[in-house]
Amino acid sequence: MAVVKIRLFVEDDLSTDAPLCIAGRQAHHIGQVLRLGPGDLVAVFNGRHGEWLGRIDAAGRKACAVTAVRCLRQQPTEPGLTLAFAPIKKTGTDFIVEKATELGISRLVPVFTEHTATNRVNDERLRINAIEAAQQCGRLSVPEVGVAKRFDDFLQTWPMTSPLLLADETGTGRPLTSVLSEFAEPGAKLAHGLLIGPEGGFSTEEFVKLRAMSFVRFIDLGPRILRAETAAIAALACWQALIGDW
Amino acid sequence: MAVVKIRLFVEDDLSTDAPLCIAGRQAHHIGQVLRLGPGDLVAVFNGRHGEWLGRIDAAGRKACAVTAVRCLRQQPTEPGLTLAFAPIKKTGTDFIVEKATELGISRLVPVFTEHTATNRVNDERLRINAIEAAQQCGRLSVPEVGVAKRFDDFLQTWPMTSPLLLADETGTGRPLTSVLSEFAEPGAKLAHGLLIGPEGGFSTEEFVKLRAMSFVRFIDLGPRILRAETAAIAALACWQALIGDW
Numbered sequence A, B: 001m002a003v004v005k006i007r008l009f010v011e012d013d014l015s016t017d018a019p020l021c022i023a024g025r026q027a028h029h030i031g032q033v034l035r036l037g038p039g040d041l042v043a044v045f046n047g048r049h050g051e052w053l054g055r056i057d058a059a060g061r062k063a064c065a066v067t068a069v070r071c072l073r074q075q076p077t078e079p080g081l082t083l084a085f086a087p088i089k090k091t092g093t094d095f096i097v098e099k100a101t102e103l104g105i106s107r108l109v110p111v112f113t114e115h116t117a118t119n120r121v122n123d124e125r126l127r128i129n130a131i132e133a134a135q136q137c138g139r140l141s142v143p144e145v146g147v148a149k150r151f152d153d154f155l156q157t158w159p160m161t162s163p164l165l166l167a168d169e170t171g172t173g174r175p176l177t178s179v180l181s182e183f184a185e186p187g188a189k190l191a192h193g194l195l196i197g198p199e200g201g202f203s204t205e206e207f208v209k210l211r212a213m214s215f216v217r218f219i220d221l222g223p224r225i226l227r228a229e230t231a232a233i234a235a236l237a238c239w240q241a242l243i244g245d246w
Helices: A024-033 A092-102 A123-137 A151-157 A176-181 A204-211 A228-243 B024-033 B092-102 B123-137 B151-157 B176-181 B204-211 B228-243
Strands: A007-009 A019-023 A041-045 A051-059 A063-073 A082-085 A107-112 A164-167 A193-196 A216-220 B007-009 B019-023 B041-045 B051-059 B063-073 B082-085 B107-112 B164-167 B193-196 B216-220
Touching (some): A007 A024, A007 A123, A024 A051, A041 A063, A082 A092, A092 A123, A092 A228, A092 B228, A107 A123, A193 A228, A228 B176, B007 B123, B019 B024, B082 B092, B092 B107, B092 B123, B092 B228, B107 B151, B151 B204, B164 B228, B193 B228, B204 B216
Parallel strands (some): A082 A107, A082 A193, A164 A193, A164 A216, B007 B041, B082 B107, B164 B216
Antiparallel strands (some): B019 B063, B051 B063
16 A cells, blocks of 8 residues: 555545545645656544544546545544734734644734734635645644634633633733643633734733733743743643643 | 944953954944944943943954943853754854753853764854854853764764763653753753754664763653754753743
8 A cells, every 4th residue: 555645634424435625735736846647645534533544536737536534533522722912013913823723723813912913814824834734734633723813802702611811921921830720621612712922012001901801810821921822832832731632 | 421332252351441353343333334343332241241331442344442441230140051053054053052051051062963064163153153143142151062972972972971862752751840950959960961853863773882881861842853953942041931041
């Protein structure tokens, strides 16, 4: 049996003999970059039906026909952590999406705060980065990319019963290990959120609003000032290690 | 009093009225980018004598004269963690150095393994990146950048009494929280190492050598395949949160 060289995210349902159509960048990658062709095997996943072995039937420039052969891995239950972050200029946002996907985030929500360095975000680019990272890291789902929200809207619509961990650089937070120990019982973790502010921090007014919300937990990430993307990755890794799926 | 806009790493000793000479990129940044001049204040640190307030006496294109005024923060004792990593092509190594510095690493050692994607490393670039990240994140030291070593040399010269945590992607490692709980008593942590392999993983032969070393602890970083730089940052963040200075 040939070695499976690539994992592909598909939208189609997966079942024995299901026909799958791979288009766009993925088809180009299969046919032109990896030069795979009829009979070669790929792994496919859709976030719902586990991971399947797929056989390439035809590989064209713009589309590939693949048939699902058999299930390789069942769909696991994943911790349901949301990362809400202020978009960063340049490649910072790409970086957050890639690393958070590798670290098993369930949902990504861009949040525009007063000091956020950019006022728009490319949802489609976020989605593509999340898919590519999911394919690469072996996970069986792609994080949902939520619609970008303004800070006030985000806070007002956050579900009151879900703890929202806030990376607090002002020194008023509690150690992350201490905060997470409150949620050590299984099941309690399923709808947590992690909110990371912009490089310039939250404004005084935003802090007042955050303090007024009973679901916000202020966490401390050590004595050094972390860049926004470092804070996101560091907090997420600790969350997975302490109460997630590590 | 003017606001201190910048932190600078210097080699000179720091004491009251000590004259400091700032040259090169730092001088350019002060004079040309930030347009600071005589009377403006900066913060300086050298990794030995804490953080000091400095007053600019003269700012030229190529050098600035600064006088140390008073100590702002005492030099703290830092956890002594070494990050040994296989250099990554493109900006991966820069990224590891920046993030590891933010997360308080004490020493960085590039290690060339069988599958390492590059066979050289620019020590000076690593050092500059470490200094810039240290200035930015507010820490009072710059991580030492060790001489790059071949895998065998690295393993043979590692101090036998220092635990070396190995990020193991093959599934034989123990959860990081479990391994670190062995070292929870204060003082036991002062000479840990963290070894991160290349994108292609360690070779079978390298794994045999690692298993033969009593100081190596195989750690598991969850069910997804992490890129080398993600594994480094994730493990380091957890180490700081659990037994470090967070």
